[in-house]
Amino acid sequence: MQAKVPKQCMQVGQINVSIAPAKLSRPYGMQIMYTSDSNAVRNIYVCADTGEVCCHQLILVRLHTFVNLIRTSASNIDFLKHCNL
Numbered sequence: 001m002q003a004k005v006p007k008q009c010m011q012v013g014q015i016n017v018s019i020a021p022a023k024l025s026r027p028y029g030m031q032i033m034y035t036s037d038s039n040a041v042r043n044i045y046v047c048a049d050t051g052e053v054c055c056h057q058l059i060l061v062r063l064h065t066f067v068n069l070i071r072t073s074a075s076n077i078d079f080l081k082h083c084n085l
Contacts, residue, residue, distance in 0.1 A: 008042070010034050013068055017061045019054050020045070028054050 020031040028048040036042050048054050 008034075008036060012061060012064045015061060017058050019058060027051070030054050030057060 015032055015034040018031050018033075019029070021027050021029045023029060023031060024045055024047060026047050028051050030046045030048065032044040032046060034042055034044075048057075
């Protein structure tokens, strides 16, 4: 059996996730968008078994983006000291 190589590696900070049941005609569908190495916007559509899984994935990506924004913002240094980020 030959090991499979990933087609694309993505960092969490480079992706955006939205809940998109209408695009997949399934109640628990998500759209993952990212920019590839050639600067083209790519979309991956994923179906989950429950709405809870969709919500958790959406929250994790958005939380990661928010924390990175706070960490890189020089004007929020005092906020960071209180949050232990």
